[in-house]
Amino acid sequence: MKKWTLLVLGVLLITFAFKPSKEQPSKWLTYYDFNSTKFKNPTQEFGPMARWWWPGNDVNATELQREINLFADNTFAGVEIQTLKLGMPITAENRDKILSWDTPQYYENVKAVMEEARKRGLIIDMTNGSGWPAGSSILQGDDGFRNLKFNTVTVEGGKPLTVALPKVPSKIGNSLLQAVVASKIVGGKENLSLKTTPLDIHSSIILTNKVVGDSVKCLLPDGYWKIIAYWSLPSGETPMSSEPKQGYVVDHFNSEKVLKLYNHLFGERTGLKPYFGNPMRAIFNDSYEFKADRHYSHDFIDWFKKHRGYVQRLIWQQICKKVTTMFLL
Secondary structure, rough: OOOHHHHHHHHHHHHHHHOOOOOOOOOOOOOOOOOOOHHHOHHHHHOOOOEEEEEOOOHHHHHHHHHHHHHOOOOOOOEEEEEEEEOOOOOOOOHHHHHOOOHHHHHHHHHHHHHHHHHHHOOOEEEEEEEEOOEOOOOHHEEEEEEEEEEEEEEOOOEEEEEEOOOOOOEEEEEEEEEEEEEEEOOOOOOOOOOOOOOEEHHHHHHEHEEEEOOOEOOOOEEEEEEEEEEEEEEOOOOOOOOOOOEEOOOOOOOHHHHHHHHHOOHHHOHHHEOOOOOOEEEEEOOOOOOOOOOOOOOOHHHHHHOOOOOHHHHHHHHHHHHHHHHOO
């Protein structure tokens, strides 16, 4: 009974410790007092939001303003604007208009919507681009997602070696060397008839600091070894954007690249700044349909050690160990 009493007490303490209160509101959610008299006919701020798909920029200000008023008249709280060309019947007559997203005329249409929405008290959210995933023709290959790829070469140890780095070339950006590792082949010489070569993980040696130019210079113990070079290179994924020229999907793991895209889509040249906060509430990411083989971010390991690293984890493990011991007394 002593164990169970302590366990229940611990759960209750945790429950009350994390229970939100009016004095300490949630960081993300607004606190509302429930008023049953308003439940039947709620105010507009509690209305539904609608996803508003535009056929690229094949729209006009008059019709957009009419539809904004329809949303307001039917107690919608706001809309999410997404422009796309996927599924659009593109003809010689409408092609130029559909593909004129991210042009001065497009932003004039958006501003007309903002003006009308402000009058009617509607919220406007916007996707971070056209189509999906987020990207633009202003982005170069090196602004997009990075892949982590590798190439190998087999060598015989027991003597000084100068080996050309096994490379992974890129057609749209820079291949950047990340690390070089050597691991001994299990069972002696490599069996080329096998699809997989077993390596002795305990034999692995980091050779990154042995790289000189395009070669690695080293002295490995006797036996046959795989030298593995790891490279970061652009994934090359393009968005389904309403643009004549397709750029690249922005690297969502790199804040500098994301800001480059956002400053282009929502910066001074667009004229949208006066609407930030009213009626434009947020920019949102429509889709995460990423196609990189192995997502890679250059500074991930350093960032993880700094913000979510092993020191914090060890402290948390010690806390959990003490709590567990207390419950098992």
